[in-house]
Amino acid sequence: MKVVVLGADSPIGLAIIRDLGRCGFAVTALGRKRSALGLVSKYCQQPLVRAKDGEPLLQQLLQLGQLTKPAALIAISETDIAMLNRWRAQLVLHFKLLFADDAAMATVLDKSLTQQNAAAVGIDTPASWQLTALSELGEIETQLQYPLILKWANPHQVSALLQQAGLPLHKIQYCQNLQELNACLAPYQAIGYFPMIQRYYAGHGLGQFFLCRDGESLIQFQHERVHEWPPEGGSASLCKAVDNQLHQACAERSKALLKRLNWQGVAMVEYRYDPGHKQYVLMEINGRFWGSTPLSVAAGACFASHLVKGLASQQPVKQPDIKLRYCRYMIPELKRIARIVLQPDKIMDPQCHFNKWSELAAFMGYFFHPRCRYYVFALDDPAPFFADLRQAAQKMLQPLLRRLRTQKIVHKG
Incomplete structure (x- = not known):
């Protein structure tokens, strides 16, 4: 079966393409530019620049579906999944669709609904x-215990309203007292949400990952975040695979x-x-x-290839043996160490304290760790790493080039 991957621009898409290609699937991948990480991978048999979102993209996918039967379609981002679900009736005529439908996505995007379902199974x-x-x-002031955090129940529902009002979409905001809470909430009166x-809960991120068919878990994997960006809590910049024998009671509740x-x-239960x-x-x-898909691939929990086998081809799926790897996402890792060493005052959570010297030593030490792998770099597929370096260098140089052009114009004037 051929597999079309929409979203070849990120390390997630790259990891999926590598997983599928190593398992012998013919991969067609779509990225926003020809230098997208996944498109330069040797495991991508047919690299394509994706058409403009909307009708052009739909037509591009339908043409691929007609040419590559039988084919499966994998989408990565929530935005792309929502867009493709609007065309689900047309796409299903040409593809095995390996992403959740609108109704399923709605149950997990709404955090208040997620909490109701979780409480029902004892989480x-x-x-x-x-x-x-x-x-x-x-009315609730007496119930509050500080510190508190603010997060949107469904960020996708408010992103357009925030943009129209000129307000940023914060993933998390920290509030230490009632005065800070009032100050953070007041701007949102402009949008009515x-x-x-x-x-606030202390600790670090634990992710439990599952491939399910009709609600039953076929394979599972879990990781703990070692480093996060931003340092006080966010997405993983360094994570480690955890043996499935650990956190078993929690995993059973996640399955339920x-x-x-x-x-x-x-799905990832975090x-x-x-x-x-x-x-x-x-x-x-x-x-x-999820963001740490490169770790699951490095650890042998190849969810993308098992997804195609188990749901598109209806083949038996066996729980893989897990290798206890670490995996680093180097650009966020560099941002994290720079924040801790050079800008500790910008760490929003006052409960978080770091020793910059021990953090620097750990940062260097992981380069020599025998079980450490990387989100982008891979010995058997080096081209995406060099493409990533070029893009990072171009991004860093752009402000300098703009200043030079401005100075040249002023000088000529």
Whole structure:
């Protein structure tokens, strides 16, 4: 079976292409430019620049579907999945669609709905409050324990409104007291929507990943975040594979949650894990491929190839043996160490404290760690690494080139 991958621009797409190519699938990949990471991979048999979003992209996909039968279609980003789901009735005539439909995505994108489903299977969820007006803050003031964080129940629903109002879309905001909470919430009166207020939980990220068919787990994998960007908590810049024998009770509850949702395909159930208190608090469900997909591939949990085998081809799927690897995403890792060493005052969470010298030593040490792999660099497929270096250099040089052009124009004037 041939596989079309929409989203070859990121390390996620690159990891999926490598996984599929190494397993013998013929991969057609679409990226926004010819130098996209996945398009320069040797495992991409047919690299294509994707057409403009909307009708041109639909026609491009339909033409591919007619030429490459039988074929499976994998989409990576939530934005692309939402767009493709609008055309689902047309695409399903040509592809095995290996991403969740609109109804399934809605159940996991809405964090309040996710919490309801999680509580029903015994998963601890963050203490949360949702305001409809700023005046309601006084009614819950006595229930609040600081620090608190603010996060949107469904960022996709408010992103356009925030943009129209000239407001940034924050993934997380930290509030240490009522005055800060008021100050953070007040600007959102302009759009009539407010982010969820959540209690802060100590710990680090624990991700549990599953491939499901009709709600039943076929394979599973888990990781813990060692480093995050930003340093106080965010996406993984360094993560490690964890033996499936650990966190077993938590994994069983995650499976029960996905069974309750009758999940089809890949999903990540993400927790804030406090090892000191053995506490697992659900953060969210990602109903798609996740940021640390390169780690799962390096560890032998090849979700993309198993997804095609198990759901598109209906072949038996066996739980793979897990190699206990580390994986680094170097650009966020560089940002993280720079923030800790040079800009510690910009770390938003005052509960987070880092020793810059030990962090520097650890940063250098992982270059020599025998079990450490990388999101982009791979010995058997080096071209994406050099493409990434070129793009990073161009991005760094752009401001300098703009200044030089401005100075040249002023000088001529």
